Amino acid sequence: MTLGDLLRRATEKVPRKTAAIYREHRLSYEALHERTNQLANALLRLGLEKGDRLAVLIDNSHYAYEVIMGAAKAGIVLVPLNYMLKGRELSAIIRHAGARALIVGKNHWPTVDGIRHELSSVKEWIVIGEGDQGVQEYEALIREASSGDPSTPLEEDDLFALLYTSGTTGLPKGTMLTHRNILANVENAIREYRIDEDSVGFTVLPYFVGATLNCIHFPCLYQGGTMVFERFSPRRFLEVIQEERVTHVQVVPTILIRLLESGDLRHFRWDSLKTLGYGSAPMPVDRLKQALQVFGPILLQIYGLTETTAMSTCLPPESHTLEGEGSKRLASCGRPVKGVEVKVVDEAGKEVAPGEVGEIIIRGPTVMKGYW
Numbered sequence: 001m002t003l004g005d006l007l008r009r010a011t012e013k014v015p016r017k018t019a020a021i022y023r024e025h026r027l028s029y030e031a032l033h034e035r036t037n038q039l040a041n042a043l044l045r046l047g048l049e050k051g052d053r054l055a056v057l058i059d060n061s062h063y064a065y066e067v068i069m070g071a072a073k074a075g076i077v078l079v080p081l082n083y084m085l086k087g088r089e090l091s092a093i094i095r096h097a098g099a100r101a102l103i104v105g106k107n108h109w110p111t112v113d114g115i116r117h118e119l120s121s122v123k124e125w126i127v128i129g130e131g132d133q134g135v136q137e138y139e140a141l142i143r144e145a146s147s148g149d150p151s152t153p154l155e156e157d158d159l160f161a162l163l164y165t166s167g168t169t170g171l172p173k174g175t176m177l178t179h180r181n182i183l184a185n186v187e188n189a190i191r192e193y194r195i196d197e198d199s200v201g202f203t204v205l206p207y208f209v210g211a212t213l214n215c216i217h218f219p220c221l222y223q224g225g226t227m228v229f230e231r232f233s234p235r236r237f238l239e240v241i242q243e244e245r246v247t248h249v250q251v252v253p254t255i256l257i258r259l260l261e262s263g264d265l266r267h268f269r270w271d272s273l274k275t276l277g278y279g280s281a282p283m284p285v286d287r288l289k290q291a292l293q294v295f296g297p298i299l300l301q302i303y304g305l306t307e308t309t310a311m312s313t314c315l316p317p318e319s320h321t322l323e324g325e326g327s328k329r330l331a332s333c334g335r336p337v338k339g340v341e342v343k344v345v346d347e348a349g350k351e352v353a354p355g356e357v358g359e360i361i362i363r364g365p366t367v368m369k370g371y372w
Helices: 003-013 029-045 062-074 087-097 106-113 138-143 179-193 210-223 234-244 253-261 285-295 325-331
Strands: 018-022 025-028 053-057 077-080 101-105 124-128 159-164 174-178 200-203 226-229 248-251 275-278 299-303 313-315 341-345 359-363
Touching: 003 029, 003 062, 003 179, 003 210, 018 029, 018 062, 025 029, 025 062, 029 062, 029 138, 053 062, 053 087, 053 106, 062 077, 062 210, 062 226, 077 087, 087 106, 087 159, 087 174, 101 106, 106 124, 124 138, 159 179, 174 179, 179 210, 179 299, 200 210, 200 234, 210 226, 210 248, 210 275, 226 234, 234 253, 248 253, 253 275, 253 285, 285 299, 285 325
Parallel strands: 018 226, 053 077, 053 101, 077 159, 101 124, 200 226, 200 248, 248 275, 275 299
Antiparallel strands: 018 025, 159 174, 299 313, 341 359
16 A cells, blocks of 8 residues: 555545645545646656655645645655745755755745755746746646546555654754555554544644654545644634644644643633644653643653654553653653564663663664665
């Protein structure tokens, strides 16, 4: 199975169910399947081939869903770009990936236009909205393409994406994630987050962040659930949860803290939420206790890396206890998820005793194919 198969399967099962929501835009599974086929065929018709890299610089929206799945169906390797980076940083990543094409939102076009002369590998420029002369317009490209399944033969070990690391300890590195890596993580996420066909997932972290893509987005697709897209602000976050009856969302500690400090909490309902996942940074225990008192026993912590497709360990809701011996676990990132091995070792690679400091090493089917 590959990621494109997930969308085909969901479309056969629930063709008219809403697959993606972004503000006033609502796409059924049938429409999403058709549009992603058109995008995949359009990219192939432009001359892109299996294994070519497609850089993407757009905001959270239904377009992000289309591009992710269109690339997956065509066998073209997705390179999602952090829209908070500066032009020179984007240029370095695009050149390192050797991207053959770039899809960019109209609002980000001025940034891209300023570095076009540096991007010799990019042969196809596609803009969502109006662009300059010589630039392909996204909707026109889709309209002219076939809606049939693309003919690219795909295998589970083919590359799905190059997700670039944050670069906190050096230059960003291109993490090579395969369809098999993603699907292995999806199975664990469905189990730990308790995602089913009635789930409504919320992508509020940028779609280029591995945790939201791999722990919410793809698991909801696998189950035939619905995905909602939006950028974060405390008030808008709570509005979307209330309006769309969101059941699952992944955040970072900073978002949880901003919500706790926001005066908006008392104005909205979040009783639809079944799992509020958090991770990507340490969570202060005092703030976690406060969040538990506000949101109740729905919090779930994960630990992992871009290199391990997001989730290697999990602290489930039942381990989030405020009282007794179990409350000590609030400072923990949980136990390894199914199929993943985790050890803490010293400089010689020998496992250290409990309580000793060491380096975390991880093995399992979610570990990347390598660095690009």
